[in-house]
Amino acid sequence: MTESASPHISTPRITVLGVQPGDPPFRMVEIDGEVVGEATSMTDLLLAAAARGITVHDLDDPGVIRWVGGGKFSWRLH
Template identity: 75%
Template sequence: MTESASPHISQPRILVLGVQPGKPPFRIMEIDGEVVGMPRTITDVLETAAYHGIRVHDLDDPDVIRWVGGDKFTWRHH
């Protein structure tokens, strides 16, 4: 198999994990493998990224951010 035939697996700097129970619910956010916050909204994710020097232009870009256990609109625990 050549490299061009290999599937691309991105390693984004930002990882937002699944919703955790709480009042209000939150998600755990990592940057470069380090826990940096517990955002409760998309705005919190963007502000935390900016604080760490990362500008996010596209929340759906898998090379920039990975959403685990739901997408950018998942903020309630089911």
């Protein structure tokens, strides 16, 4: 067996932070460790990723996107 005994944990290129108060509420988006802006919806997130050459095929893939403070359907304050 040539594999390592510990699993490889990759850092996703996209991190979506928790919902922030605003009108409308928003989530900060980081790509490759750099804050790239605010997103008020999944569409905003996908557009920001596409602008940086990233095509997202699966919003639930933890190897691509890390959701902090709520998942892909959390865009409003509770």
